Amino acid sequence: xxxxxxxxxxxxxxxxxxxxxxxxxxxxxxxxxxxxxxxxxxxxxxxxxxxxxxxxxxxxxxxxxxxxxxxxxxxxxxxxxxxxxxxxxxxxxxxxxxxxxxxxxxxxxxxxxxxxxxxxxxxxxxxxxxxxxxxxxxxxxxxxxxxxxxxxxxxxxxxxxxxxxxxxxxxxxxxxxxxxxxxxxxxxxxxxxxxxxxxxxxxxxxxxxxxxxxxxxxxxxxxxxxxxxxxxxxxxxxxxxxxxxxxxxxxxxxxxxxxxxxxxxxxxxxxxxxxxxxxxxxxxxxxxxxxxxxxxxxxxxxxxxxxxxxxxxxxxxxxxxxxxxxxxxxxxxxxxxxxxxxxxxxxxxxxxxxxxxxxxxxxxxxxxxxxxxxxxxxxxxxxxxxxxxxxxxxxxxxxxxxxxxxxxxxxxxxxxxxxxxxxxxxxxxxxxxxxxxxxxxxxxxxxxxxxxxxxxxxxxxxxxxxxxxxxxxxxxxxxxxxxxxxxxxxxxxxxxxxxxxxxxxxxxxxxxxxxxxxxxxxxxxxxxxxxxxxxxxxxxxxxxxxxxxxxxxx
Numbered sequence: 072x073x074x075x076x077x078x079x080x081x082x083x084x085x086x087x088x089x090x091x092x093x094x095x096x097x098x099x100x101x102x103x104x105x106x107x108x109x110x111x112x113x114x115x116x117x118x119x120x121x122x123x124x125x126x127x128x129x130x131x132x133x134x135x136x137x138x139x140x141x142x143x144x145x146x147x148x149x150x151x152x153x154x155x156x157x158x159x160x161x162x163x164x165x166x167x168x169x170x171x172x173x174x175x176x177x178x179x180x181x182x183x184x185x186x187x188x189x190x191x192x193x194x195x196x197x198x199x200x201x202x203x204x205x206x207x208x209x210x211x212x213x214x215x216x217x218x219x220x221x222x223x224x225x226x227x228x229x230x231x232x233x234x235x236x237x238x239x240x241x242x243x244x245x246x247x248x249x250x251x252x253x254x255x256x257x258x259x260x261x262x263x264x265x266x267x268x269x270x271x272x273x274x275x276x277x278x279x280x281x282x283x284x285x286x287x288x289x290x291x292x293x294x295x296x297x298x299x300x301x302x303x304x305x306x307x308x309x310x311x312x313x314x315x316x317x318x319x320x321x322x323x324x325x326x327x328x329x330x331x332x333x334x335x336x337x338x339x340x341x342x343x344x345x346x347x348x349x350x351x352x353x354x355x356x357x358x359x360x361x362x363x364x365x366x367x368x369x370x371x372x373x374x375x376x377x378x379x380x381x382x383x384x385x386x387x388x389x390x391x392x393x394x395x396x397x398x399x400x401x402x403x404x405x406x407x408x409x410x411x412x413x414x415x416x417x418x419x420x421x422x423x424x425x426x427x428x429x430x431x432x433x434x435x436x437x438x439x440x441x442x443x444x445x446x447x448x449x450x451x452x453x454x455x456x457x458x459x460x461x462x463x464x465x466x467x468x469x470x471x472x473x474x475x476x477x478x479x480x481x482x483x484x485x486x487x488x489x490x491x492x493x494x495x496x497x498x499x500x501x502x503x504x505x506x507x508x509x510x511x512x513x514x515x516x517x518x519x520x521x522x523x524x525x526x527x528x529x530x531x532x533x534x535x536x537x538x539x540x541x542x543x544x545x546x547x548x549x550x551x552x553x554x555x556x557x558x559x560x561x562x563x564x565x566x567x568x569x570x571x572x573x574x575x576x577x578x579x580x581x582x583x584x585x586x587x588x589x590x591x592x593x594x595x596x597x598x599x600x601x602x603x604x605x606x607x608x609x610x611x612x613x614x615x616x617x618x619x620x621x622x623x624x625x
Contacts, residue, residue, distance in 0.1 A: 128163075129201055129203040129204035129207055130203050132160065132163070132204075132207045133203055133206060133207040133210065136156065136160075136207060136210045136211065136214075137210070139152070139156060140152070140153070140156055140210070140211075140214045150218070150232060153214060153215055153218055154232060154235065154236065154239075156211065156214075157211050157214075157215060157236075157239050157240075157243065158239055160207075160208075160211050160243070161211075161239045161242050161243050161246075164199070164208075164242070164243070164246050165242060167199075168199075168246070197253065199246065199249070199250045199253065200250040200251065200253045200254050202260075204250060205247060205250050205251065205263065205267070208243055208246055208247035208250065208267075209247060209263075209266070209267060209270065211243055212240075212243055212244070212247065212267075212270050212271065212274060213270060215236075215240070215274060216270055216273060216274055219274070219277055219278075233277075233278050236278045237278045237279045237280075240274045240275060240277075240278045240279055241275065241278075241279050241283055244271035244274065244275055244287060245287075247267050247271065248264075248267055248268065248271060248287065248290070248291050251263065251264040251267055252264075252291065261336050262336065264291075264336070265336035265337065268287075268288075268291055268293040268296070269293075269295075271287060272284055272287065272288060272293055272295070272296040275287055281300060281303075281304075284296060284300060285297065285300045285313070285314065288300070289330070292329060292330055292333040292342075294333075294335045294342055294345040294346075294349075295335075295345075295349070297316075297319065297330075297342075298316065298345070298346055298349045300314060301314045301315070301316035301319065302316070316346065316362070317362065317365060319342075320342070320343055320346055320362050320365050320366060321365035321366060330342050331343070341369070343366045343369040343370075343373075344369055344372070344373045344376075346359075346362055347359045347362065347363060347369075347370065347373045347377075348373075348377065350362070351377060351379055351380060356380065356383055359380070360383065360386055360387065360390075363387065363390070364390060367387075367390060367391055370387055370390075371387055371391055374387045381405070382404055382405070384400050385397040385398075385400035385401045385404075385430070385431075385434070388400060388434075389434060394434045394435065394437045394438035394440075395434070395435060395438045395440050395442070395444060395445045395448060397431075397434040398431040398432075398434040398435040398438075398448045398449075398452070399444070399448055401427050401428075401430055401431035401434065402428075402431050402448060402451065402452065404427060420475070420476065420477060420478070421459060421462055421463070421475040421476075421477065421478045422475070423478075424455075424459065424478040425456070425459050428452050428455050428456050428459070429456070431448070431452045432449065432452045432453070432456065435448050435449040435452060436449070450517070454514040454517060455514075457510050457511075457513070457514055458478075458479070458480075458481055458484055458510075458511065458514055459478065460510070461484055461488065461507040461510050461511055462474060462475060462478070462479055462484060462487075463475060464503060464507050465484070465487050465488060465491060465504065465507055468491055468495055468500050468503065468504065469491070474487070481511050481514050481515050482515075484507075484511045485508060485511045485512065485515070485529060485532075488504050488505070488507045488508035488511060488533070489504075489508060489532055489533065489536055491504035491507075492504035492505050492508060492533070492536045492537065492540065492568075493536055493540070498568065498571075501537075501540060501568050502568055502571045502572055502575070505533050505534075505536065505537045505568060505572040506572055506575055506576070508530075508532070508533035508536075509530060509533050509572070509576060509588050511529070512529040512530035512533060512588040513530075513587055513588045515529050516529070516530070516587050516588055517587075527588075527592055527593045527596055528593075528596050529588075530587075530588035530589075530592075530593045531593035531596030531597045531599075531600060532600065533572075533588075534569070534572075534590050534593055534597045535596075535597050535600040535601050537567075537568045537569040537572045538567075538568075538569045538597070538601060538613070539601060540568050541566070541567045541568055541569065544563075544566060544567055545567065545569075545609055545612070546609075547563075548560075548563050548564070548567075548612065549608050549609055549612055551563070552612060552615075557619075560619070561619055564616050564619060567616075569613070569616065570616050570619075570620065573589075573590060573616065573617050573620040574620045576589060576620075577589065577617070577620045577621050583621075589617075590613070590617050591617070594613075594614075597613075598610055
């Protein structure tokens with residue numbers, strides 16, 4: 072009854088002002104080109120019978136709105152009409168709310184706040200929270216939103232009316248959201264509640280203050296509004312404690328209990344995870360991870376749930392102190408995840424993969440674990456870094472194409488090394504190519520997935536090429552070997568690729584205790600590849616040459 076009285080009284084004030092030639096449109100400085108007589112007549116006609124059947128006030132208001140502000144005729148939404156309709160609707164609701172606040176204790180022996188709580192407990196609600204009343208309030212706000220964002224004359228005029236519309240928007244937003252809030256969550260239309268939050272937030276930002284929009288978002292746990300305003304404030308470079316998102320994400324005390332005990336309707340996420348998703352949606356992965364440090368358990372869960380962050384899970388593992396797992400994640404990155412590290416758009420460059428492997432090595436070394444997995448990861452990383460070093464060395468000997476354009480596997484690098492050892496003209500490059508091949512052979516030798524015989528065959532190919540490239544020299548050395556002193560023998564051997572490769576290889580102290588890809592373990596395969604028997608003079612000379620190498624190296 073008080074709502075109807077408020078509505079009709081507000082309308083009478085408008086009519087009286089018009090009758091006294093008090094030009095409302097001039098006061099508002101809008102819509103000077105419309106026919107006010109027609110507009111007033113249309114509204115008056117639609118309001119007829121409003122005072123009848125007071126219990127059907129929400130239905131009557133909705134019917135009235137659909138007559139004067141139909142969604143299907145958006146072109147009729149003039150700024151003046153919107154202001155008048157929303158004004159009388161707001162004042163009707165405001166009148167009823169004032170009455171409830173003043174009279175609830177007298178009528179029901181409870182305060183206004185207790186009155187709302189009582190509805191909640193009894194799974195009932197006032198007419199403010201009825202479906203029709205909520206639809207009616209949504210209709211008013213929706214019409215304003217449609218007009219405000221249609222980029223026309225009405226939109227421009229509405230922005231000029233920001234001051235007079237702001238109070239109406241703030242009240243209507245509060246009424247519709249409180250109407251939903253008063254309904255017990257077990258029976259509440261959460262989809263409608265969420266739509267009301269979105270609509271109210273947009274209009275509050277447009278017509279009211281940032282503070283009003285933020286407070287509404289907090290009061291009704293509208294996560295998107297909270298994060299948006301906090302982010303906007305941060306971009307402005309001004310620190311306002313109330314808008315500090317870090318405090319909101321980390322503060323799970325009583326002050327923010329309702330925030331952290333709620334979930335977003337659209338995503339089903341709690342507040343912390345919603346914040347991570349909000350920044351992930353904008354590809355601001357670094358910001359999401361930084362905020363994740365404030366609630367690491369939540370972030371650890373979220374990076375596993377969102378595939379868009381799969382290439383960054385290793386970072387969260389580092390933040391959590393799980394270094395071996397971080398190294399494992401880096402080693403298992405998919406190609407698109409590795410590309411995200413560098414600048415390549417179509418494939419994994421050598422530089423990209425080197426960065427990933429170096430990070431994996433650092434992570435594995437930072438761990439205090441001595442598990443088999445930790446040792447395996449460190450060994451695998453080291454092997455792959457060796458392959459990359461070989462690829463870079465080999466690339467320096469090729470001028471026809473870019474060998475470092477993409478990372479190559481061990482088998483491909485072995486082929487490159489052997490081809491280079493056979494084709495380069497420089498003796499130094501030939502030695503480098505053979506040593507590179509032995510480094511690759513060592514990586515292949517360490518692989519459990521390769522047959523034992525094949526492991527030695529890879530190194531044998533390298534040694535065979537190093538010998539075959541100087542075969543004419545070896546025949547000369549064989550003929551004079553027995554007549555020369557050791558000094559001259561070594562001088563002749565130093566002219567061969569084989570001797571120089573063997574010297575560099577056996578100079579490594581580790582080889583003396585673990586000769587994996589040296590000449591000795593591969594000797595039979597080397598001789599077979601060259602077509603030489605074990606009792607051949609060259610066979611004996613090669614063993615003698617290796618003996619000189621080991622003596623010289625030591």
